[in-house]
Amino acid sequence: MFAFSPEIPAKVVEAYVGEYASGKSELSINRALDLKIQGRVVTLVDLDTVEPFYTLRPIKKMLEEKGLTVIGYSRENSFGLGETGAMLNPAARWALWREGDIILDIGYGVFGAQTLNLVEGANESAELRVIAVINYTRPMTDSPERITEYISQLGRVDAIVANTHLGNQTTTDIIKKGTQEILAVARKLNIPVDYLAVDENMRDLIEQEEFEVPVKFIHRYMPQALW
Amino acid sequence: MENVAPATPKSWYLPSKPHKFCPGCGHGIVLKALGEVIDELEIQDKTIFGCDIGCSLLSWDFFACDSTQTHHGRTTPVMVGIKRARPELITVGYMGDGGGYSIGSQHLLNAAVRNEKVTLILVNNTNYGMTGGQMAPTTLPGQKTETSPFGRDPELTGYPTKGPEFVAQLTPDNAYVARATVSKYKQLKRFLRNALRNQIEGNGFSFVEVLSTCPTNWRTNAQQTWHFLEDEMEKYFPVGELKSPFGKGEK
Amino acid sequence: MQKVITETKKAFMTGNETAAWAALVSGADVMFGYPITPQNEIMHYWTRLAPQYDRSFLQTEDEISAGFTVCGAVQSGKKAFTATAGPGNVLMQEPFGMAEGMRLPLVAIIQQRGGPSSGTVVYSQQEVTLTTFGGNGEGYRIVYSTSTHQEIYDYIIKGFNTAWKYRFPTFILGDGYQAKMREPLEMYDPAERGIKMVDTYPLIGLEGSIAASQRDPQHLCNIYSLEEELYEVVMKYSAEFEAISPELVEYEEKSCDDAEIIVVSHGVVSRAADDAVKALRAQGIKVGYFRPITLRPYPQKQLREAIAKSGAKKLLVAESAYGQLYRLTRQEIYGETVNIETLFMPGVGIVDYDIINKVKSIL
Numbered sequence: 017m018f019a020f021s022p023e024i025p026a027k028v029v030e031a032y033v034g035e036y037a038s039g040k041s042e043l044s045i046n047r048a049l050d051l052k053i054q055g056r057v058v059t060l061v062d063l064d065t066v067e068p069f070y071t072l073r074p075i076k077k078m079l080e081e082k083g084l085t086v087i088g089y090s091r092e093n094s095f096g097l098g099e100t101g102a103m104l105n106p107a108a109r110w111a112l113w114r115e116g117d118i119i120l121d122i123g124y125g126v127f128g129a130q131t132l133n134l135v136e137g138a139n140e141s142a143e144l145r146v147i148a149v150i151n152y153t154r155p156m157t158d159s160p161e162r163i164t165e166y167i168s169q170l171g172r173v174d175a176i177v178a179n180t181h182l183g184n185q186t187t188t189d190i191i192k193k194g195t196q197e198i199l200a201v202a203r204k205l206n207i208p209v210d211y212l213a214v215d216e217n218m219r220d221l222i223e224q225e226e227f228e229v230p231v232k233f234i235h236r237y238m239p240q241a242l243w
Numbered sequence: 244m245e246n247v248a249p250a251t252p253k254s255w256y257l258p259s260k261p262h263k264f265c266p267g268c269g270h271g272i273v274l275k276a277l278g279e280v281i282d283e284l285e286i287q288d289k290t291i292f293g294c295d296i297g298c299s300l301l302s303w304d305f306f307a308c309d310s311t312q313t314h315h316g317r318t319t320p321v322m323v324g325i326k327r328a329r330p331e332l333i334t335v336g337y338m339g340d341g342g343g344y345s346i347g348s349q350h351l352l353n354a355a356v357r358n359e360k361v362t363l364i365l366v367n368n369t370n371y372g373m374t375g376g377q378m379a380p381t382t383l384p385g386q387k388t389e390t391s392p393f394g395r396d397p398e399l400t401g402y403p404t405k406g407p408e409f410v411a412q413l414t415p416d417n418a419y420v421a422r423a424t425v426s427k428y429k430q431l432k433r434f435l436r437n438a439l440r441n442q443i444e445g446n447g448f449s450f451v452e453v454l455s456t457c458p459t460n461w462r463t464n465a466q467q468t469w470h471f472l473e474d475e476m477e478k479y480f481p482v483g484e485l486k487s488p489f490g491k492g493e494k
Numbered sequence: 495m496q497k498v499i500t501e502t503k504k505a506f507m508t509g510n511e512t513a514a515w516a517a518l519v520s521g522a523d524v525m526f527g528y529p530i531t532p533q534n535e536i537m538h539y540w541t542r543l544a545p546q547y548d549r550s551f552l553q554t555e556d557e558i559s560a561g562f563t564v565c566g567a568v569q570s571g572k573k574a575f576t577a578t579a580g581p582g583n584v585l586m587q588e589p590f591g592m593a594e595g596m597r598l599p600l601v602a603i604i605q606q607r608g609g610p611s612s613g614t615v616v617y618s619q620q621e622v623t624l625t626t627f628g629g630n631g632e633g634y635r636i637v638y639s640t641s642t643h644q645e646i647y648d649y650i651i652k653g654f655n656t657a658w659k660y661r662f663p664t665f666i667l668g669d670g671y672q673a674k675m676r677e678p679l680e681m682y683d684p685a686e687r688g689i690k691m692v693d694t695y696p697l698i699g700l701e702g703s704i705a706a707s708q709r710d711p712q713h714l715c716n717i718y719s720l721e722e723e724l725y726e727v728v729m730k731y732s733a734e735f736e737a738i739s740p741e742l743v744e745y746e747e748k749s750c751d752d753a754e755i756i757v758v759s760h761g762v763v764s765r766a767a768d769d770a771v772k773a774l775r776a777q778g779i780k781v782g783y784f785r786p787i788t789l790r791p792y793p794q795k796q797l798r799e800a801i802a803k804s805g806a807k808k809l810l811v812a813e814s815a816y817g818q819l820y821r822l823t824r825q826e827i828y829g830e831t832v833n834i835e836t837l838f839m840p841g842v843g844i845v846d847y848d849i850i851n852k853v854k855s856i857l
Contacts, residue, residue, distance in 0.1 A: 036508065036511065036535060036538075037506070037507060037508050037511070037676045126542075151506060153503075153504060153505050153506040153678070154505065154506055154507065155505050155507065155511070155515060155681065156542075158503070158505070181506065182504050182505075182506050182678040183506055183676065183677050183678045184677075184678075185504065185678045190504070253705065254705075256711060256713075285705075287704060287705045288703045288704055288705055289699070291570070291698050291699055293566075296717070300717065303713060303715065304713040306711070307704050307705075307711045308704065308711055309698035309699055309700065309704075309711055309712040309713075310698070310711065310712065310713045310714065311566075311569055311596075311697075311698055311712075311714040312596075312714060312715055312716045312717060313562060313565065313592055313716070314562075314588060314589075314591075314592060314716075317558065317559075317562045317588070317589070317592075319559075320554065320558070320559040320560075320561075320562035320563045320566065321562050321563070321565055321566035321569075322566060323552070323554075323559075323563050323566065324526065324562065324563030324564060324565060324566025324567040324569075324570075324574070325566040325567065325569060325570045325698070325699070326566075327524060327526075327550065327552055327563065327566075327567065328523065328524055328566070328567035328570045328571075328572035328574065329570040329571070329572065329696075329699055332570065332699045349555050349556060349558075349559070350555060350558075350559055352555070353554070353555035353559070
């Protein structure tokens with residue numbers, strides 16, 4: 017039941033939602049770059065409206081050099097924005113009108129996936145998939161009950177990505193335990209788990225056979241920002 | 244002939260008497276009314292009295308109730324903090340017109356909007372008494388003070404703040420808002436009692452402005468003092484209940 | 495009070511979330527706050543979590559009010575705290591002063607941002623002077639400068655105890671980077687570590703009837719009629735602060751025994767200093783690391799000892815400010831003849847290479 021289709025549809029539209037610091041930005045970037053490497057046209061949209069200054073901005077330029085179109089304010093033109101709660105880049109509102117794949121990095125906040133209401137056409141989009149990123153070591157999602165409650169608050173969720181890690185203290189046991197719990201909840205809620213995200217530095221320690229969902233090794237870009 | 248001592252509220256703190264307010268000052272009248280109301284409502288043991296900076300500060304040890312001081316204008320948030328932390332206590336903030344309407348106006352305004360379950364008593368004597376008689380938000384047009392030596396000119400400094408009127412606009416129906424005067428003692432007491440009752444019953448924000456006298460800074464004798472209060476202040480600042488959960492309100 | 499952490503566990507979080515959880519496990523009853531970046535998620539997480547554990551929150555009209563409501567709540571015997579940054583820290587100096595003057599166990603978490611004025615919302619170490627000595631008094635404050643999420647957690651727990659034990663306002667000084675950074679830490683229940691939370695007690699609203707003459711009324715006071723009255727109070731506070739300072743002082747010292755240069759830094763910059771010292775040592779350069787954890791009281795005796803035992807010729811003060819730690823350090827070790835070199839990077843981060851390069855330039 018954990019569907020993972022290797023075939024990529026004509027147009028990919030994915031919105032990553034989840035807890036603060038759950039790994040939304042990291043997985044959005046990785047996903048966007050994966051698609052880019054396949055020669056596709058990809059736009060990455062920063063939709064963090066609660067604390068916009070701290071999101072993709074510091075690495076925007078680097079991502080653009082890799083061929084992504086990034087919608088979001090860069091450090092240079094983000095004057096004073098950290099003070100204002102909800103700053104939406106006008107280009108983000110019309111992001112779905114663009115050609116090619118669209119990866120939306122939704123910020124955290126009490127509104128969850130409702131942030132997508134800010135994007136024209138999101139609710140009508142046939143391609144849109146809302147993907148919840150869950151890290152089992154985050155206290156707000158550290159038990160089956162809490163994950164269930166959390167996902168129910170998010171609104172629309174089409175798939176889950178299991179992203180359990182403890183930064184540089186991650187062990188295979190932590191990943192296994194977290195993934196098991198997340199899979200169990202997903203099964204109960206009848207939401208597919210797209211894949212298990214694992215830091216590429218742990219490539220040698222993780223066997224695909226041990227997991228019932230595909231393992232995707234990711235590169236960490238965010239630590240390049242100082243926070 | 245026997246000495247006849249004036250009746251003293253039980254909730255007064257006797258070691259601090261006689262009090263230190265100027266002769267003819269209205270604070271003594273307000274605090275007597277408040278003391279009698281505290282006695283009648285039997286809330287001495289759970290009343291927290293907080294006073295502002297200014298002449299109201301002279302009341303800091305006036306009552307045999309737990310009391311605290313703070314900074315100019317900040318009595319409102321201190322009372323809010325206490326009430327939020329210990330809702331069973333009855334918090335009474337006592338301040339002047341400078342503390343309430345000027346430096347602490349944002350606290351008054353927002354406590355009213357949030358309908359905080361505290362009682363605030365604001366004594367309006369149309370000037371900053373303790374600092375030497377400067378212009379206050381409540382100084383009447385034409386009134387001389389040390390910082391309006393030619394009389395307050397509304398063109399330059401606006402018109403006097405009408406506190407209860409704006410508080411009434413900001414609060415829901417279960418708030419209590421009134422303006423009293425020290426010239427009508429029984430009414431003053433009634434309003435203070437309603438303001439405390441409203442908090443005791445857990446209804447909402449309670450605010451009483453009391454028009455008061457300041458002969459020292461007005462430089463007035465007894466007759467002139469009373470004239471200014473009754474014929475000038477009470478005309479400009481209408482006395483009555485602006486909002487009361489206890490019936491239609493007394494005009 | 496319901497236990498928040500039933501078993502010790504590792505968690506991956508930002509510093510602001512860590513602060514909210516730490517306040518919860520410390521048994522804080524109520525938070526008063528006002529939005530300002532970069533401390534907002536402390537409020538966001540506190541407001542989400544507080545109702546689950548029967549705690550409360552009020553968003554006040556400004557930082558002045560947030561500080562004074564904390565003053566009121568702690569007077570009534572409840573464990574209360576606030577969090578702020580930058581211009582909010584400036585506004586809170588007024589209630590912090592009340593807490594100093596009336597010896598109130600106020601706890602505040604400061605996430606420094608750039609200054610002066612609105613500065614940046616991002617990061618700095620420019621609130622050192624303000625947090626240690628702001629206000630119209632003598633700086634009777636206890637200030638812990640954290641450098642990791644684990645420390646944010648540990649020192650918030652400790653900070654509540656310090657505040658209630660000694661009744662001096664207590665600060666956990668972080669910064670925007672620590673606020674937003676993500677890293678793992680161990681979350682635990684203080685009791686599990688043998689940490690007993692200091693009992694709170696009211697200063698007003700006490701047990702016992704005044705009307706029935708069971709006790710005297712409390713008349714708390716922060717203004718005095720005579721110069722001499724205030725003098726006595728200030729002298730008493732000073733003596734008490736100085737007496738407890740030795741037991742409060744905390745610091746970290748590494749590789750100082752034979753150091754020719756000692757790098758002095760605090761907070762998040764000390765992480766870079768630690769890395770730099772290790773790298774320089776690997777290259778055979780004799781450099782040491784000294785980090786005051788308490789900025790107030792300052793570990794001046796320990797720093798003097800480090801200078802004496804190493805015979806270091808130079809200190810290098812590195813900070814994301816233009817000389818705030820430098821001035822503090824200089825006044826605290828007055829009389830030492832060691833030269834003080836500086837690496838001032840106000841409002842921007844310092845990485846190990848910055849320190850390595852600077853050290854090499856002053857060898």
